Amino acid sequence: MLELHNIKKAFNKGTINEKRALNGVELTLDDGDFVTIIGGNGAGKSTTLNAIAGVWPVDEGAIIINGQNVTGLSEHKRAKFIGRVFQDPMTGTAATMEIQENLALAARRGEKRGLRWGITKREREEYHEMLKSLDLGLEDRMTAKVGLLSGGQRQALTLLMATLKKPEILLLDEHTAALDPKTAAKVLELSDKIIAEHHLTAMMVTHNMNDAIKHGNRLIMMNDGKVIFDVKGEEKAKLTVDDLLVKFEQASGTKLNNDRMLLSE
Amino acid sequence: MELFLSKLSTFGNAIPGDITQGLIWGVLAIGVFITYKILDFADLTVDGSLGLGGVVAVVLITNGVPVPLAMFIAFLAGCAAGFVTAFFNTALGIPGILSGILTQLALYSVYLDINGKANAPVSVDKYPLVLSSRFVTAGNASADIIKTVGTALIFVVCIIAILYWFFGTEYGMAIRATGCNSNLSKAEGINTKRTTIVTLVISNGLVGLSGALLAQYQGFADVNMGRGAIVIGLASVIIGMVLGEVILRKHFNFIAKLSFTALGAIIYFVVLRIVMLIGLSTDNTKLFSAVIVAVFLAVPYLQKQSRASFAKAGKRSEESLGAGKESV
Ligand SMILES: Nc1ncnc2c1ncn2[C@@H]1O[C@H](COP(=O)(O)OP(=O)(O)O)[C@@H](O)[C@H]1O
Ligand SMILES: [Mg+2]
Numbered sequence: 001m002l003e004l005h006n007i008k009k010a011f012n013k014g015t016i017n018e019k020r021a022l023n024g025v026e027l028t029l030d031d032g033d034f035v036t037i038i039g040g041n042g043a044g045k046s047t048t049l050n051a052i053a054g055v056w057p058v059d060e061g062a063i064i065i066n067g068q069n070v071t072g073l074s075e076h077k078r079a080k081f082i083g084r085v086f087q088d089p090m091t092g093t094a095a096t097m098e099i100q101e102n103l104a105l106a107a108r109r110g111e112k113r114g115l116r117w118g119i120t121k122r123e124r125e126e127y128h129e130m131l132k133s134l135d136l137g138l139e140d141r142m143t144a145k146v147g148l149l150s151g152g153q154r155q156a157l158t159l160l161m162a163t164l165k166k167p168e169i170l171l172l173d174e175h176t177a178a179l180d181p182k183t184a185a186k187v188l189e190l191s192d193k194i195i196a197e198h199h200l201t202a203m204m205v206t207h208n209m210n211d212a213i214k215h216g217n218r219l220i221m222m223n224d225g226k227v228i229f230d231v232k233g234e235e236k237a238k239l240t241v242d243d244l245l246v247k248f249e250q251a252s253g254t255k256l257n258n259d260r261m262l263l264s265e
Numbered sequence: 266m267e268l269f270l271s272k273l274s275t276f277g278n279a280i281p282g283d284i285t286q287g288l289i290w291g292v293l294a295i296g297v298f299i300t301y302k303i304l305d306f307a308d309l310t311v312d313g314s315l316g317l318g319g320v321v322a323v324v325l326i327t328n329g330v331p332v333p334l335a336m337f338i339a340f341l342a343g344c345a346a347g348f349v350t351a352f353f354n355t356a357l358g359i360p361g362i363l364s365g366i367l368t369q370l371a372l373y374s375v376y377l378d379i380n381g382k383a384n385a386p387v388s389v390d391k392y393p394l395v396l397s398s399r400f401v402t403a404g405n406a407s408a409d410i411i412k413t414v415g416t417a418l419i420f421v422v423c424i425i426a427i428l429y430w431f432f433g434t435e436y437g438m439a440i441r442a443t444g445c446n447s448n449l450s451k452a453e454g455i456n457t458k459r460t461t462i463v464t465l466v467i468s469n470g471l472v473g474l475s476g477a478l479l480a481q482y483q484g485f486a487d488v489n490m491g492r493g494a495i496v497i498g499l500a501s502v503i504i505g506m507v508l509g510e511v512i513l514r515k516h517f518n519f520i521a522k523l524s525f526t527a528l529g530a531i532i533y534f535v536v537l538r539i540v541m542l543i544g545l546s547t548d549n550t551k552l553f554s555a556v557i558v559a560v561f562l563a564v565p566y567l568q569k570q571s572r573a574s575f576a577k578a579g580k581r582s583e584e585s586l587g588a589g590k591e592s593v
Contacts, residue, residue, distance in 0.1 A: 053452065079454030092452075094445040097438075105442050108435060110454040115431075118438035 001201045002029040002169050007051055007061035009225075021047040023225035025061070029169070029203070029218075033232075034195055036212040037205045038244070039222035045205045048222070049171045052203075054078040066168050080110020083162030083200075085155065085175040085191075092158030095147035099138060099157065102146050103127045106161035130160060134190070152183035156190055163194050170195065170202040177207065188215070209241045223252045272542050278403040281410045283538050285401055287531030288417035289478045290497060294505070294530045295424060295523055296471035297498030302506075302522070303432070304444040304464045309365030311498055312491040313372030314346040314469040318476025319486030320376050323385040326392050326481075336395070336477045343473020346372060347465040354465075355458040369491075376488045383488040387480065394481040420478065424471065425523045431467075432519060440464050472498075496554045497533065503561040505529030533557070 007025040012018050021044050029035060037045050051058050052065075054075040063071045065081045086092050093102050104119035104127075124142065131139035134156050138149075146154060155175055162170060172191060176184035192215060195202050206212050212219055218232035219239065228251035231239065293315060300308040318339040325335035346368055353364035377383070389397035396416045400409040431437045442450045443460040450457050472494075480486040505525035509517045517525075537553060545553060571577070 075451045076454050076456050079452055082452070084452050091446070091448060094442045094449055096445045097441060101438060101441075105438060105450075105453050108453070113435035113439045113455070115434045115436060118433055118435045 001031045001033065001066060002027070002052070003062070003064040004028070004048070004052070005062040005064070007048070007063065008059045009047060009051060009056075010059060021225055022051065022058070025051075025222075025225065025227055027220065027227055027230075029201055032199050032201055033218050034200075034202045034216035035204070035218045035220055036216045037203060037220050037222060038207070038209060038212045043222040044225040045222055046173055047225075049084075049173050049203065049205065052169070053082050053084060053171060080165075081168040083109075083165075083167035083170045085158045085162050085170075085172045087174040087177050089151040089154040089158070089178060092161065093146045093149075093154050096145060098143045099131070099146055099149075100124055100127050100142040102157065102161060103130075103164060106164045109165045109167075130164075134160065150183075152179050152187060155179065155183075155187045159187070159190060159194060163198060163200065166198055166200070168201065170200045172202065172204040174205050174207060191215075209244055213239050213241070213244075221248060221251070223248070228252060276538060276542055279538050280535070281414055282398055282401040283534040284531055285396065285398070285414050285417045285482065286479075287534040288414070288421050288527060289475055289482055290501065290534065291421050291527030291530035292424060292478065293472050293475035293494060294498045294501035294526045295421075295428065296468040296475065297495065298502050298505075298523065298526045299428070299464060299468040299471070301499065301502060302444075303441055304461065306361050306444075306461065306465070307365070308347075308350060308465060308468060309362060309495050310346055310350040310368045310372075310465070310469050311365070311472050311495040312493065313369035313376075314343040314472040315476040315479070315491035315494045316376050316486065316488055317346055317372050317379075317491075318343045318473030319480035319490055320380050320385050320476075320488075321473070322477035323387045323480050323486040324379055326387055326394070327385075332393055332395060332481075336474060339477035340470045340474040343476070344466045344470035346473065347467070347469030348462065350469070351462040351465040355461055373488065380486070380488075385480075385486040387484060387486070389481075389484065396478065396482055397484065398482050399484070417478070420474075421527045425520065425527070428523060429520045436460075436463070493551050493554060496551075496558050497530075500554050500557045500561070501530035501533050502526050503529070503558065504532050507561060508532070 004025050004027040007022050008020070009022040010018060010020045021042075023044075025044070025048055037048070039045050050056070052063060054070070054073060054077075058071065061071070062069060065078075068081075070078050070081065084092070094105065097105070100119060100123075104123055107123065127142060128139050131142065136153055136156055138153065138157065146157065149157065158175075175191070176187050179187060188211065191202075191204070194200070202216070204216065206215075213236070217236065218230070219236050220227050220231075221229035221244070229247050293311065297308070297311060300306045321342045322335045322339040325338060326332055330338075349371070350361075350364045350368040353359040353367055354361050359367070387394065389399055396413045399405075400413045432441060439450065439455045440460045440463065442453065443455060443457045443464075447457045450460070476486070476491070479490065505528055506522070508529065509521055509525035513521055533554075536557075537550060540553060541547065541550075
């Protein structure tokens, strides 16, 4: 489904601020894989997702989605394969546009946009039903501006937007990190539900080790721009936080340095 | 008293002309609204594309081209100017404001190339112009006055209708999304460079059309006619937005925003007339527009500041601590 071959990316090349963010990322996801990604601050987790989404071109390596080499496609051309939810709830929605307009935008992800109506009556009805299933009362506020929503509501809406048109791959980058614990749990539960319902292939970055263990069928750990640990299935299900800490020290030779990393519930 | 009455009658006589002029500038203001408010792009091309539209229309009309066709070409000329700015910005990476300034400056020469000299007259006696200031003064029959104001109004209404439709389409919505959140737009597969280009083209096309109308109205195009036009456009947009928020509040929807932008332009010219009757000289009209824009932009900021000011927080803290504990 997704193949990353030897992905390298450096920022501010040729200056004293040069930062090699990705140093040869290798990863192959199977259809329906739900991978959680953990790692220290600056390990390259977000950069990996940005590379897949095509926020900028990579320096080296190949990105293959569903057999198609997308390495040379710009972000907006790649968009048809990819659904994204970001850490900052502001990033994933258009604040000055209505809830239903945001959904209509997302429904046309990767499609040619012409002079047909930007949102049709039938769509409105569909969105009403979808929003109802979120159980956040948004179905009664379809013409409200998204800027009026809370962070949790916005993330739930962004999730819906990212999966409205089934993506080949769903990228979640600490998408619950800015929410309070209760809301975070709800959004995480919703993510699980949507991923399962649509049999999506998904990557979820999280700084919560328990979440990383609990969710998905596969877990990878990153350090210094590389994948240093990769488990799936049975083996992953049996992991504990302590296992992960030991693995990290073995693979990297240092202690895990993520100050936001949550080790307990 | 007598002086006041005479001024009042001067004002009354001038009103139809001011409204017409407001409507013509309203077309420009709507163009500014599209870039400044929808795309979030401060486009200074406007100062150049207004004069360009004016001179293109005048030169074509005086060379025998039918007036409607001349106006359409003036619109296209404005579009081309917008494209140049968009090209500077999206293809060459020049910051938006500077891109507009470059085009604006270049258009000064283009104007002179087209016309050969700074001023290009066009007489309503010789050519079938769509409107003229000659028909909206004190001596005119009311039918003429109504026709002139009506013509300008029809242009504005048609433009608002077309834009209302356009920004409800898939592509129009993509433009709105680009202005609101360009990262999200790219993630949704929108080519944000292209939406930027299209928006600047449409906006400056409208400004070119506004220039064509203005040149006919005043009976000439002039190389300086666009100087400060962006400020008048911004003033109209801002006046319209403030007014709309106050009057319509929650119902201040998209079509109302376009309409209030044009209304803002009318109000601008009416208020300008009033301050001129009170004693502002014509030399100072630019000062007037600059002050209006500065005031309207500053008020919301200052309001916010006064609500969240350190000085006030200090005072409140002293009050809550009681007497004797002064802040440093
Ligand atoms: N756009 C950028 N410009 C410069 N440096 C960047 C950029 N994006 C990421 N980096 C750097 O690359 C490294 C990896 O960052 P990131 O992928 O965001 O880490 P994380 O694993 O915490 O998500 C960090 O050192 C970060 O500072
Ligand atoms: Mg990150």
